[in-house]
Amino acid sequence: MPAESADRERAKEHGYDVLAPIDAAYASGEIDSGEWHRRVLAIVEPAYLAGDERMGSGHSGTAQEWERSRSIVMEAIDRDGTFLDVGCANGLLMASVHRWSAERGLRVEPYGVDISAALAELARSRYPRWAQRIWTANAASWRPPMRFDVVRTGLEYVPADRRLAFVQHLVDHVVRPGGRLIIGKTNEDRRAPGEDGTPGVAATVRSWGWPDVREVRRPHDHPEVEQTLAWFDLRS
């Protein structure tokens, strides 16, 4: 891969070069989805557990960069209610959404689920008052004890050919009727699909049968990459 393409791919997805072989092994049928999750977790979990507060949530920048990067989620939070962070890691996004919402006059109660038992436990220890609301599970098959007003996830939490089923599962079992599913933030190629960019999250989810997906896009430090956030509301 040419160096500038590698830079763009790295800006889109931290760690793509270590995750790519796992995707390739899955795509070739060498490993199943359970092994895909185990191998991804074997890379993600030690890196998050060894890092500082933000790295414990998958972000390698400063506190200011965290705010700039992750606060995009507030573009889709405009109501009081429950908020589930799928892939909550050390809980920093749960706490940030709680704080950012309060600053906007909203009462948002955060919940979390993570496939990593160690990261979920870290989140419980960092936020003891929310300990009962943080679960360990693979969100792709998890049936929570309640449904949530707003659920945030990333499509990259499952193998590529399982993403539609993942969204359908969250719609059927995790988001409450009339609630909202948020996907992102995602770092996306700014190039159009015809120029070799891949279709973005919003276009992909619309093509799966949810036509009313909304999205916001923000500049990324890399000129060919944009941060995106996509969301849609379920029927009541």
Ligand SMILES: C[S@@+](CC[C@H](N)C(=O)[O-])C[C@H]1O[C@@H](n2cnc3c(N)ncnc32)[C@H](O)[C@@H]1O
């Ligand atoms: C990049 S971190 C996101 C942390 C935080 N939600 C944020 O946006 O800053 C991704 C987290 O998702 C978790 N994760 C990945 N796949 C998952 C799955 N299928 N079910 C639940 N959690 C998953 C990982 O263990 C990791 O802690």
